[in-house]
């Protein structure tokens with residue numbers, strides 16, 4: 600379950616604690632990516648930089664990295680979802696006995712295409728400067744860290760949905776049977792928590808991203824990633840996509 604935990608505790612509170620910890624990872628990943636300029640050659644569909652590979656260099660780097668990580672068992676973990684699930688090699692290492700709390704129908708939900716699209720086309724231009732410094736491999740590694748952190752957070756919606764269902768099966772069963780996605784969305788939404796999440800991630804971007812100086816005249820107005828972009832990331836994409844995963848999971852919960 601929650602990263603680094605034994606898996607024995609499965610409550611809405613423990614799930615939310617993990618989501619809060621994942622915010623730190625996401626903010627730090629974005630700050631690392633912001634060290635590099637856009638490096639748009641990396642994403643160019645028609646450059647064919649790698650002989651024998653057709654597609655953007657970022658696809659090549661992500662596919663190769665995911666293949667290595669798949670062999671080392673990364674995607675055996677129900678919290679992990681690959682960006683290129685087709686033709687991934689199987690795990691070569693002995694299986695770790697992950698606690699299986701998810702319903703089988705929902706376990707296969709993977710909305711990484713939407714996450715990839717959002718990250719590359721909408722989010723990146725909001726927090727990296729224009730330019731090309733040639734550091735394509737490092738930039739792509741940094742992109743992948745961001746994408747994996749976002750993907751893990753968003754697909755955590757499966758665990759959120761499972762615990763919400765277990766806590767109130769009588770509320771969830773009728774709209775699940777009726778396949779009423781709007782009603783499920785209403786039921787699972789907690790606006791008070793969402794407001795807190797957005798406020799907190801903006802604050803984290805301010806605290807983690809300020810320049811730290813040995814003297815007292817630090818420039819407190821300069822942040823490594825604009826805190827309002829982090830708040831917007833959660834408001835426009837992370838929270839709605841997490842809720843989309845929750846609804847998709849619940850719709851299949853009684854299959």
Ligand SMILES: C=C(O[C@@H]1C=C(C(=O)O)C=C[C@H]1O)C(=O)O
Pocket residue numbers: 615759787788789790792793796837838839841842
């Ligand atoms: C994840 C949850 O479900 C919903 C999604 C939220 C989010 O993505 O941060 C927050 C509150 C809920 O509207 C939750 O209740 O914690």
